[in-house]
Amino acid sequence: MRIASLRLFAGLFALLLAAQAMAATPPNIVFIFSDDHALRAISAYDDTLCETPGIDRIAKEGLLFRNAFCTNSICAPSRAVILTGKHSHLNGLMDNRQTFDGAQATFPKLLQGAGYQTAMIGKWHLKSEPTGFDYWKVLPGQGHYYNPDFRTPEGTVRIEGYVTEIVTEEAINWLESRDKAQPFLLMAQHKAPHRNWMPGPKELGLYRDGDLPLPDTLFDDYATRNTGARTQEMTIATHMMPSYDLKLPLSLAGNDRDDKLWTSNFDRLNPAQQATWNAAYEAENAAFAADPPEGEALVRWKYQRYIKDYLRCIQGVDRSVAAILDYLDREGLAENTLVVYSSDQGFYLGEHGWFDKRWMYEESLHMPLVMRLPGRIAPGSTDEHLVQNLDFAQTFLDLAGVDAPAAMQGQSLVPLFDAAARGFERDSIYYQYYEFPGAHSVPKHYGVRTERYKLIHYHELDEWELFDLKQDPKEMRNVYGTNNYNEVQAKLTAELQQLRREYKVE
Numbered sequence: 001m002r003i004a005s006l007r008l009f010a011g012l013f014a015l016l017l018a019a020q021a022m023a024a025t026p027p028n029i030v031f032i033f034s035d036d037h038a039l040r041a042i043s044a045y046d047d048t049l050c051e052t053p054g055i056d057r058i059a060k061e062g063l064l065f066r067n068a069f070c071t072n073s074i075c076a077p078s079r080a081v082i083l084t085g086k087h088s089h090l091n092g093l094m095d096n097r098q099t100f101d102g103a104q105a106t107f108p109k110l111l112q113g114a115g116y117q118t119a120m121i122g123k124w125h126l127k128s129e130p131t132g133f134d135y136w137k138v139l140p141g142q143g144h145y146y147n148p149d150f151r152t153p154e155g156t157v158r159i160e161g162y163v164t165e166i167v168t169e170e171a172i173n174w175l176e177s178r179d180k181a182q183p184f185l186l187m188a189q190h191k192a193p194h195r196n197w198m199p200g201p202k203e204l205g206l207y208r209d210g211d212l213p214l215p216d217t218l219f220d221d222y223a224t225r226n227t228g229a230r231t232q233e234m235t236i237a238t239h240m241m242p243s244y245d246l247k248l249p250l251s252l253a254g255n256d257r258d259d260k261l262w263t264s265n266f267d268r269l270n271p272a273q274q275a276t277w278n279a280a281y282e283a284e285n286a287a288f289a290a291d292p293p294e295g296e297a298l299v300r301w302k303y304q305r306y307i308k309d310y311l312r313c314i315q316g317v318d319r320s321v322a323a324i325l326d327y328l329d330r331e332g333l334a335e336n337t338l339v340v341y342s343s344d345q346g347f348y349l350g351e352h353g354w355f356d357k358r359w360m361y362e363e364s365l366h367m368p369l370v371m372r373l374p375g376r377i378a379p380g381s382t383d384e385h386l387v388q389n390l391d392f393a394q395t396f397l398d399l400a401g402v403d404a405p406a407a408m409q410g411q412s413l414v415p416l417f418d419a420a421a422r423g424f425e426r427d428s429i430y431y432q433y434y435e436f437p438g439a440h441s442v443p444k445h446y447g448v449r450t451e452r453y454k455l456i457h458y459h460e461l462d463e464w465e466l467f468d469l470k471q472d473p474k475e476m477r478n479v480y481g482t483n484n485y486n487e488v489q490a491k492l493t494a495e496l497q498q499l500r501r502e503y504k505v506e
Helices: 002-024 053-060 075-084 107-113 163-177 256-266 271-290 295-330 389-400 483-502
Strands: 028-034 063-065 117-123 135-139 149-152 155-158 184-189 337-343 369-372 381-383 429-433 445-449 453-458 463-468
Touching (some): 028 295, 053 295, 053 337, 053 369, 075 107, 075 389, 107 117, 107 184, 117 163, 135 163, 163 295, 295 337, 337 389, 445 483, 453 483
Parallel strands (some): 028 337, 063 381, 117 135, 117 184
Antiparallel strands (some): 063 369, 135 149, 149 155, 429 445, 445 453, 453 463
16 A cells, blocks of 8 residues: 555656646747738638638637737838837837848847747848847748748758748748757748739639629728828729739730839749749630720729739648648647747738728738647637737747846737736737838828727828727728817827837837
């Protein structure tokens, strides 16, 4: 009896030691990031446009954030905010034209210093050389969809194939070759679904039958909105290029800039890739040439061509997510690996008649965010708190047990892994966009969003907008200056001033 008790005690003690060892092992981090992925193109958020089982799997097995927002809805600044945990004006990258200062503190550097092996693969888009990574292989600038070049410490190399698949393969290859004794950070960052939305060969046949639903605000007239909403250059009706954006043959286009942009992309395809591409679009382009639509019918045709190519690119990204999840499962890594899927911002899928991003309106401000960490996050969880990409750095450092620098301005999201959500408070978020004059002619603006309201100041136009998101979720009615909202307006104005002080905005 005494021997049996000793054996039972020894067994329990061994289990306890194993549990303590597991708890003491910092989690691996796999950060999968895409470019311009709208919430409406993820079925975990909205299943009316497409199905994304790979991304949905992270949500089903983890946590979906319903109110995740960017601080500056444009590619390079969003990435800089994520790396540094600081708003654009403090990390020094306010628009796509500037170069990121890689000498400053970033969460990969801090994780690297704490014993993590770190890798960055895919779209970097910050001009400077990546720092804080043991391994990096990144696209120069925007990169290309087909047969892309990659920057490496040894120089630039060209890899034949489709960029989403290549990034996935390179990420898995790195996971295979890494030092298995170290915890790791892998940042696998996709070009897709960024403009000009060139689908991969495996997705070219999708969405060929029938039309997708039109957004309610496709023909928005911008009544009551700021002057810039009427003078921007991002409408599907007017500003999409026939060949580069809409994949019409040059014989149906006839625009020097369009010709050069499309040719520089299409000429990268090898003969077999070009043949596959042409076969996919041939019948539709012939039908267009035989009976070209006009007026609103032409806008609807452009929308269908755009949205289908965009969603085809999404399907490639979703397959990539599934492949990485499957690898983690096969290798026994899933149990101690935080998997995150997000994008640098949202995107317009025809809402307000637009494509692109930049505005503080919901479609571009709102970003997808799902996380999975078995044992720490309950499957099928959702969270309604106001969170931002500003919070990512501190979240990753918190999980790794690394102190975040005092200069970081976000909050760790780790308290939200628990349904009780103790230790996380935020009533409003701050946003600021800087790139004007610039692409798409969106005016400079900054603003505050709470759970229900949004106040935006177009400071160079001296114009304001106020939206009641409960009564007007599509932001069609600016109620700034109306009597019914005087008290709300005063409170939001004070909150905006407080946030600018708190975040050290000059």
